[in-house]
Amino acid sequence: MQKGYQLFFGILAVMVISWLGLVVFPTVQLGHQSTRQVKEIGRHYPSEPGSIVLNGRKIYQQAGCVACHTQQVRQSGYAFDVVLNEVGDFPDSVKQILVDAAKLAGKALSGEEASSQMAQLPSTLLEGVDRVTAEGVIRLFKDSGAKVAANILPLGPDIQRGWGPRQTVGLDYLYDQPLLMGQQRLGPDLANVGARLTDRDWHLKHLYHPRSVVDGSNMPAYTYLFSVQPIDGEPSPDALELSEAFSAGEGMEVVPKPEAHALVDYLMSLRIENPVFEAPYMFTQADPSDINNSEMQPAQ
Numbered sequence: 001m002q003k004g005y006q007l008f009f010g011i012l013a014v015m016v017i018s019w020l021g022l023v024v025f026p027t028v029q030l031g032h033q034s035t036r037q038v039k040e041i042g043r044h045y046p047s048e049p050g051s052i053v054l055n056g057r058k059i060y061q062q063a064g065c066v067a068c069h070t071q072q073v074r075q076s077g078y079a080f081d082v083v084l085n086e087v088g089d090f091p092d093s094v095k096q097i098l099v100d101a102a103k104l105a106g107k108a109l110s111g112e113e114a115s116s117q118m119a120q121l122p123s124t125l126l127e128g129v130d131r132v133t134a135e136g137v138i139r140l141f142k143d144s145g146a147k148v149a150a151n152i153l154p155l156g157p158d159i160q161r162g163w164g165p166r167q168t169v170g171l172d173y174l175y176d177q178p179l180l181m182g183q184q185r186l187g188p189d190l191a192n193v194g195a196r197l198t199d200r201d202w203h204l205k206h207l208y209h210p211r212s213v214v215d216g217s218n219m220p221a222y223t224y225l226f227s228v229q230p231i232d233g234e235p236s237p238d239a240l241e242l243s244e245a246f247s248a249g250e251g252m253e254v255v256p257k258p259e260a261h262a263l264v265d266y267l268m269s270l271r272i273e274n275p276v277f278e279a280p281y282m283f284t285q286a287d288p289s290d291i292n293n294s295e296m297q298p299a300q
C-alpha cells in the first residue's frame with residue numbers, strides 16, 4: 001500500500017510542477033500585459049490594428065504564410081557604443097580621461113586624437129564593447145563634468161540580417177490573436193517587413209509572382225489574389241506593371257483583388273519601430289528607412 005501512495009503523490013507532483021511551470025508562472029509573468037506609454041515615441045504601444053489590417057491578417061492566416069515565415073526576432077545579447085555628448089567645463093581632464101579610457105578598452109590614443117574626438121560632438125569613443133568595459137569607461141568620466149552615454153546595440157544573427165532593430169517580446173504580440181509567430185523559416189522573418197520593404201507595388205508583384213521581383217525565389221505564387229482580365233478600353237489604374245516574362249499576355253491585365261490589397265496592408269503594418277523596457281536599443285527616428293533593402297538575404 002505504501003508504494004501506492006508514493007506512486008500517487010509522485011504523479012501528482014509531476015503534474016502540479018508542470019502546471020506551475022507551463023501555465024501559472026508564464027501567466028504571472030506575461031499574462032497581464034496591456035498597452036504601455038513608450039517615451040521614445042510619445043504614445044502608447046502597441047496600437048490596435050485597424051479593420052483593413054485585420055482583414056489582411058485573416059488572409060495571411062488562410063494562405064498559410066505562417067508555414068514558411070516567422071514573426072519573431074531573436075537576439076543573443078547586447079554590445080555598447082560609448083559616446084561623448086558634452087565635454088563640460090574641464091576639457092583638459094576630460095582629454096586625459098579619454099586617453100585612459102582608450103587604454104582600458106585595449107587601445108592606444110594620442111593626446112591629439114583625443115582633442116579631435118572632443119572637437120566633434122557627439123563623438124563615438126568606443127564601438128561595440130561589452131557591458132563591463134562600457135561601464136568601466138563611463139565610471140572614469142564620473143565627476144569630470146563631461147556627459148557620456150552608452151548606446152545599446154542588440155546582437156545576434158536575426159539582427160545582423162536586418163530583420164529587426166531588437167528582439168521581439170511579449171508586448172509586441174498583444175493584439176496577435178491567434179498568434180502568428182510561426183516556427184519555420186523557409187522565407188525571411190516578417191516581424192519588421194513593413195519597415196524593410198516599403199514599396200506597395202513590390203509586395204503586390206511579389207505575391208502575384210515572387211520571381212517577377214526576386215530572381216529564383218521559391219516562394220509560391222498567390223495568383224488567386226489577383227484577377228487576370230482582358231483590358232477593357234483603358235487599362236485599370238492599379239493593374240500590375242509586370243515585365244514581359246510575367247505579363248498575362250496581349251490585351252490582358254493583372255489587377256489585385258481587395259484581398260491582395262488587404263494582405264499588403266497587413267504586411268506593411270508589421271514593424272518593430274520602438275524600444276520597449278524589456279528590449280532597449282539605440283533609438284533614432286530615422287531607423288527603419290536606414291536599413292538597406294538590397295542587403296537582405298532570404299533565410300537559408
Ligand code: HEC
Nearest residue numbers: 063064065068186187188210214217218219220222296298
Ligand atoms: C513555401 C514557403 C513560403 C510560403 C508558404 C510563403 N512564403 Fe513568403 N517567402 C518564401 C521564401 C523562400 C522567400 C524568400 C524569397 C523571396 O523573397 O521571394 C519569401 C519572401 C517573402 C517576402 C519578402 C521578405 C523579405 O524580407 O525579402 C514576403 C513579404 C513574403 N515572403 C510574404 C509572404 C506572404 C504574405 C505569404 C502568404 C500569402 C508567403 N510569403 C508565403 C517562402 C514562402
